[in-house]
Amino acid sequence: MRRPNARAKPIEQTLAPAPAPAPAKMGPQRRRPSSRRRIAGALALLAASALALLLLLRSPAPSYGVVIDAGSTGSRVHVIAYRAEAGALPRIDWARTGSLKATPGLSSFAADPSNVGRSLAPLVEFARRRVPRGIWADTEVRLMATAGLRLLDAAVAESVLEACRDLLRQSGFRFQDEWASVISGAEEGIYAWVAANYALGTLGGDSRETTGIIELGGASIQVTFATGESLPPEFSHVIKFGDVTYNLYSHSFLHLGQNVAYESLHDLLSTPELKSMATHLIPQAKYRDPCTPRGFTRIAGAVNLPASVLEPKVEYRPFAHAVEACTYHECRLGAAFVPELEGKFVATENFYHTSKFFGLQSKSFLSDLMLAGEKFCHGDWSKIKKKYSSFNEGELLLFCFSSAYIIALLHDTLKLPMDHKRIHVTNQIHGVPVDWALGAFVVQKSLNLTEYSDSSVSYLNTYDSSGLVPLLFIAIVVVFTACSILKWRRPQLKTIYDMEKGRYIITRANR
Numbered sequence: 031m032r033r034p035n036a037r038a039k040p041i042e043q044t045l046a047p048a049p050a051p052a053p054a055k056m057g058p059q060r061r062r063p064s065s066r067r068r069i070a071g072a073l074a075l076l077a078a079s080a081l082a083l084l085l086l087l088r089s090p091a092p093s094y095g096v097v098i099d100a101g102s103t104g105s106r107v108h109v110i111a112y113r114a115e116a117g118a119l120p121r122i123d124w125a126r127t128g129s130l131k132a133t134p135g136l137s138s139f140a141a142d143p144s145n146v147g148r149s150l151a152p153l154v155e156f157a158r159r160r161v162p163r164g165i166w167a168d169t170e171v172r173l174m175a176t177a178g179l180r181l182l183d184a185a186v187a188e189s190v191l192e193a194c195r196d197l198l199r200q201s202g203f204r205f206q207d208e209w210a211s212v213i214s215g216a217e218e219g220i221y222a223w224v225a226a227n228y229a230l231g232t233l234g235g236d237s238r239e240t241t242g243i244i245e246l247g248g249a250s251i252q253v254t255f256a257t258g259e260s261l262p263p264e265f266s267h268v269i270k271f272g273d274v275t276y277n278l279y280s281h282s283f284l285h286l287g288q289n290v291a292y293e294s295l296h297d298l299l300s301t302p303e304l305k306s307m308a309t310h311l312i313p314q315a316k317y318r319d320p321c322t323p324r325g326f327t328r329i330a331g332a333v334n335l336p337a338s339v340l341e342p343k344v345e346y347r348p349f350a351h352a353v354e355a356c357t358y359h360e361c362r363l364g365a366a367f368v369p370e371l372e373g374k375f376v377a378t379e380n381f382y383h384t385s386k387f388f389g390l391q392s393k394s395f396l397s398d399l400m401l402a403g404e405k406f407c408h409g410d411w412s413k414i415k416k417k418y419s420s421f422n423e424g425e426l427l428l429f430c431f432s433s434a435y436i437i438a439l440l441h442d443t444l445k446l447p448m449d450h451k452r453i454h455v456t457n458q459i460h461g462v463p464v465d466w467a468l469g470a471f472v473v474q475k476s477l478n479l480t481e482y483s484d485s486s487v488s489y490l491n492t493y494d495s496s497g498l499v500p501l502l503f504i505a506i507v508v509v510f511t512a513c514s515i516l517k518w519r520r521p522q523l524k525t526i527y528d529m530e531k532g533r534y535i536i537t538r539a540n541r
Contacts, residue, residue, distance in 0.1 A: 107153035108465070136179055176212075178248075226464050244377045253280070257372050373452070376454050377453055378456065378457055396437060
């Protein structure tokens with residue numbers, strides 16, 4: 031299996047100066063080549079150059095595909111140039127491939143779908159400029175919406191999609207109405223898994239050599255990896271590339287994305303139930319938000335967070351005050367089944383953005399993040415704003431929350447050790463972006479190589495938020511406690527290995 035070509039880097043060539051003639055030597059002189067031989071050599075060089083140019087001109091021009099990722103905080107168009115080979119995965123031409131993002135997300139137009147064009151029109155125009163006009167009619171354009179529209183009522187989501195279809199029908203590209211849809215969270219995770227293993231060159235190989243993926247998006251979390259464990263049907267997804275069949279665990283935890291959880295935390299902070307719980311956990315005369323740096327004073331009302339962090343509110347999140355019972359033999363997050371994580375993993379999206387902000391390396395990510403988050407949350411707010419002047423207030427506040435939230439998710443919930451070495455935090459592999467839209471494109475262009483079976487049914491026919499909302503309350507309680515440990519009590523923490531429990535635990539260091 032060949033590894034897909036990574037993004038090409040321009041190569042500069044410098045012509046070396048001609049060597050100076052050697053000084054004349056005494057003695058017998060060598061015969062200079064005759065003019066006839068020089069002419070023959072020049073003709074041979076000219077013929078070779080002409081042949082190389084002819085082969086270059088005869089190589090087929092790349093084909094194109096357009097994928098619009100309609101996410102929770104914005105939409106991004108991917109214009110992908112590729113060359114197809116019979117019986118092989120598509121080869122991406124990275125020199126001709128590009129993307130562009132526009133905000134806000136499609137869910138912002140729930141109240142007035144007719145204005146969707148304000149967000150999508152620049153993306154379509156970008157694609158029209160990148161794809162040669164002569165092949166527009168042969169270039170497919172697909173729009174795939176994720177958690178932002180999954181959170182909306184199905185009828186509202188469909189009205190937004192219909193407005194998108196109106197625009198795409200007039201784009202000049204090849205389009206069918208069913209190519210604008212809301213994909214399930216499991217599909218999103220599977221496509222991201224395909225993208226990661228396509229970049230690694232392991233797609234189509236031994237399942238034990240593949241790499242799992244954990245995505246922390248704005249509105250949901252996706253966990254996908256190949257496993258040999260027997261899975262409940264609703265979590266089992268079988269995908270086949272060539273002669274290799276992969277049994278994938280894939281699940282999307284709606285409402286648990288970083289941005290939705292952050293906004294929900296601030297909504298819940300004002301409820302009497304949470305105030306009562308906070309007072310019980312941490313006796314304080316004055317109640318404060320634990321996920322804020324020292325010295326931050328909330329001005330009247332909520333912080334005005336930028337559109338890049340949170341969208342305008344849509345009334346789609348009722349609050350849960352009860353927890354469902356686990357009906358599986360293993361539940362790591364609420365009532366959802368999550369098997370033991372197997373093999374290597376890539377952590378993307380907000381895992382990467384948080385890691386980049388704190389300047390962390392991929393190895394020992396969790397233990398380093400705990401120290402960086404503790405230092406940041408303990409920091410003086412006025413000094414933080416001065417140091418990170420390029421960030422606005424809402425973005426900076428988010429990093430105190432996200433450092434605690436990531437530890438709560440990966441360590442407390444998914445049980446990854448604090449010194450876990452098998453997780454790589456990145457958004458690129460070998461220069462290839464780990465983007466689910468790329469995975470969706472690879473699957474679409476490999477239909478003759480790919481078989482996919484999914485026991486779940488289309489989201490638009492089955493969506494029901496009642497079973498998902500309790501997870502939100504669990505996550506908020508966990509991160510609330512994590513923030514409280516980092517901020518209010520200000521302990522000096524250390525990680526030790528508990529021999530009896532057989533795992534790492536965080537404990538208070540002796541002062």
